[in-house]
Amino acid sequence: MTMTGSVTREQSFSDRVTENQRRVFQIAYSVLGNAADAEEIAQEAFLSAYQNFAQLRDAEKFRAWVNRISFRMALNRQRGTRRRMSRDTAWQTLQPEVTGGAGSANARLLVEQMRQQMAALPEKLRQVLQLSIVEEMEAADVGAILGIPTGTVRSRLHAARKLLLEAMQ
Amino acid sequence: MTNDCKDRKDSLLEAALTGETESSLQQHLASCEECRQELETLRVRRARMDAALLMVAQGGPQPDFHARVVQAAEAAGQKKFAVTGWFRMPRLITNQRWMFAASALALALAIVAGVVNLRPSHKLLPADIAGATQLANWQSPTAALMETPGKELLSGSPQMGESFMRMDLNIVDLKIMDLKIEEGHK
Ligand SMILES: [Zn+2]
Numbered sequence: 001m002t003m004t005g006s007v008t009r010e011q012s013f014s015d016r017v018t019e020n021q022r023r024v025f026q027i028a029y030s031v032l033g034n035a036a037d038a039e040e041i042a043q044e045a046f047l048s049a050y051q052n053f054a055q056l057r058d059a060e061k062f063r064a065w066v067n068r069i070s071f072r073m074a075l076n077r078q079r080g081t082r083r084r085m086s087r088d089t090a091w092q093t094l095q096p097e098v099t100g101g102a103g104s105a106n107a108r109l110l111v112e113q114m115r116q117q118m119a120a121l122p123e124k125l126r127q128v129l130q131l132s133i134v135e136e137m138e139a140a141d142v143g144a145i146l147g148i149p150t151g152t153v154r155s156r157l158h159a160a161r162k163l164l165l166e167a168m169q
Numbered sequence: 170m171t172n173d174c175k176d177r178k179d180s181l182l183e184a185a186l187t188g189e190t191e192s193s194l195q196q197h198l199a200s201c202e203e204c205r206q207e208l209e210t211l212r213v214r215r216a217r218m219d220a221a222l223l224m225v226a227q228g229g230p231q232p233d234f235h236a237r238v239v240q241a242a243e244a245a246g247q248k249k250f251a252v253t254g255w256f257r258m259p260r261l262i263t264n265q266r267w268m269f270a271a272s273a274l275a276l277a278l279a280i281v282a283g284v285v286n287l288r289p290s291h292k293l294l295p296a297d298i299a300g301a302t303q304l305a306n307w308q309s310p311t312a313a314l315m316e317t318p319g320k321e322l323l324s325g326s327p328q329m330g331e332s333f334m335r336m337d338l339n340i341v342d343l344k345i346m347d348l349k350i351e352e353g354h355k
Contacts, residue, residue, distance in 0.1 A: 010246075014239050021238070022229040030226035039230045043238050050242040107224060114221035133226045161218070162182055168214045 013053060016062045017046055024070045026134040031074035032081075033115055041077060045070035068145045071131065117167050125160040132157050173197065174204055185211035 024045055029038035045066050049056055056062040118126055131142040132153070139153040146153070180194045185208060190198070198205050 010239070010243065013242060014235070017235050017238050021234060025230040025234075026226045026228070029228065033225075035228065035230075039234060042230060042234070043241065046238045047242055047245060050245065110217070110221045111224045114218070114225055118225070129222070130226070133222045135226070158186065161186055161215075164218055164222075165182060165186060165211065165215055168218055 009053060012057065013050055016049070016056075016059065016066075019059070020063055020066050021046075023134055023136060024066050027067060027070045027131065027137075028074040028077075030130040030134055031071065031078055037077060038074070041070055041073045044073055064144055067141060071145050114164075117164055120167070121160055121163060125156050125163065128153055128156040129160040174201060177204060181208050181211055184208055185215045 021042065025038050025042045028041035028045075029035060032038050032041070048069055049062060049066050052065070056065050118129060121129065127146060128142060128148075131137055131145055132139070139150045139157070142157075143150045143153045148156075174197075177194060177197060180191060181204065184190045184194060190208075194204075198208065
């Protein structure tokens with residue numbers, strides 16, 4: 001038995017949460033635009049990982065798992081929300097909650113406009129963009145979540161930014 | 170603005186996005202004030218766009234998030250342990266009980282066969298045996314474990330030595346996901 005082997009399941013799970021929580025939250029937040037919902041999804045993602053922890057002992061596997069699960073759960077949540085509301089009012093309700101230093105009215109307006117423009121993007125471009133803007137997410141991470149090659153991630157990201165730039169006034 | 174300028178709309182967008190100006194555009198910019206200004210405007214917009222994009226995903230969970238998750242996981246783990254314990258401990262008893270039930274069924278079948286066909290049979294149908302085996306090996310906690318949102322991912326988990334990232338499953342998965350998204354839009 002090595003020292004690593006003697007680390008308890010609870011301790012290593014706790015470490016994994018510390019390493020991943022900010023990113024996992026941001027993945028859900030990027031999709032949902034609501035901090036409370038994003039936190040709920042992040043928690044569900046970690047609990048799901050905990051239930052399958054025997055197969056996710058490896059830090060990289062854990063990271064890939066929670067990235068993917070939180071994204072998929074967030075998409076599911078969003079679809080459920082959209083089904084309940086008309087598409088026109090969905091974005092008014094899912095308002096971004098910009099907190100801290102970025103909380104100025106101007107910044108909030110800018111973020112709100114950006115969310116609306118992102119909503120108008122083709123699905124495939126939007127998903128790549130949503131994942132790419134998460135901190136510390138490399139093209140390879142985005143590709144792993146969506147199951148597409150890194151090159152495709154880059155070209156879709158470029159296409160998404162181009163459409164957004166064109167739409168900007 | 171000349172026709173030549175209109176044709177350069179895409180090049181200007183590309184230049185603003187990548188920060189690189191191709192040589193033919195460079196030459197044009199040297200003699201066209203209008204396009205120089207357009208490029209400058211696009212660059213400012215691009216900076217604003219990227220700032221906004223960063224803010225869309227910015228932030229983190231509440232400070233007590235970690236504690237809440239670990240607590241919830243421990244609670245779920247204890248519950249699971251309790252269930253596992255309940256199912257595992259009487260496993261032998263369950264097996265014995267099932268064997269008794271199977272024997273009783275065999276006996277019942279034999280009696281029925283004897284009465285109706287006047288030909289006693291001690292054999293169970295293969296389907297019954299298969300069903301019994303299945304039931305005897307039934308382990309609810311394992312089934313419950315597999316019923317998580319990451320089921321597809323788990324069932325496709327790589328074997329030893331395989332790389333997690335290279336899973337083809339991702340592509341299939343994405344297609345399913347896309348289909349579901351399309352359905353959702355209908
Ligand atoms: Zn020009």
